[in-house]
Amino acid sequence: MAAYEATLEYAHSQDQTDILFPFRERFLFPQHQGRDVIYFCGNSLGLQPKSVEYLMNCELRDWAKYGVEGHFRAGYPWVSYHRIFSERLAKIVGAGKDEVVAMNTLTVNLHLLMLSFYRPTEKRFKILMEAGAFPSDQYAVETQVRMHGFDPEEAIVEITPSEGRHTIEDIDIINGIKEVGDHLALVILGGVNYYTGQFFDLEAITKAAHSVGAYCGYDLAHAVGNIPLKLHDWNVDFACWCSYKYLNSGPGGVGGVYIHERYGNDPTFLRLAGWWGNEEKTRFKMEKGFIPQKGAASWQMSNAPVFNMVAHNASLDIYDKAGMQALREKSIRLTGYMEFLLKQITHLDFQIITPEEPSRRGCQLSLLFGENGRDIFEFLTECGVIADWREPNVIRIAPVPLYNTFEDCYRFYELLMATGKNDEM
């Protein structure tokens, strides 16, 4: 592999030989002064696939044309709409197709899964998580603990980065799990931390959790579609994610869950039920007595929100064509290039707090600024860069392999180089 170069010619040459380059054409880019913005915010809200409009119109047409009969006669019959995602989602997260289902939204699913997997007893009631988890996850865990009559102060064990560091060592999590031991009911972590971009060793952490008799589940909001996963082989108990970040399925788009088949196929394993999770052949008999269907789909409660799933269908098609492996290969090079360029910049006060090893991160880099980070962020915004600001002083950028280019990285670098030389910044 040739070494990187900080020139536009080099960036162009990389784009020209990139087999995924044509995928950019499948997305709609916000415009800034007549050209595409430099969009580095796919970790927050992915771009709209051009095919969404057509697919949305198909559903509107089928609804108009068939009314209630659309449940069976629509192009994608609504009665089984959730099933069109299973195979494609299974490939993205590394699971059997019955181990995944698209339903609800992320925090809701986190609660539903915790109702099944967090069943504290007087002795075993603790939950281990990372310090600085996404607030929604913190609130979910805190209120679940209270709901069961425990004190969050006592029940929640947080693993923090060691003194002077920004990221957490996997070994510290594993040691933490062993320390809590018999008292540990559940480990719940963000697979990729939203703030630092750190990817955890999910296999080793799962193994450690199981070794003390605890369940282990992950919030994969920042991992899904970003890093190839092998949830089944890693023996993960459960996971959930949203689809509007890397999966480009639109604001508030349908979430997804993974539940290992040993629970999904065990009808005695407790879950809160609705009619859509019931076995299909008796669903419309409208009788007493919930009989769960096979797999994760039995956690479904309501019938599928079709209009909230159309973009998911469009986007998963694109993922399927690109392939997670090819995306990951490009991602490592693209983020590596961004990192290389950032390291050429010596006149600005910032450091990259995302781990350096590609195996410990996805595409996102988090830049922690010492001072005037906010001014730099605003300057970038005025120049047509869409990045993301996190208090107190972090700019997150996510070069996404589906639609970002080496040229995007170079242009971003060029703008940062200009900031020092422009007093009006």
Ligand SMILES: *Cc1c(COP(=O)(O)O)cnc(C)c1O
């Ligand atoms: C984005 C994100 C969420 C958002 O939750 P919603 O229920 O989809 O609003 C939750 N957790 C993490 C870790 C996230 O990154």
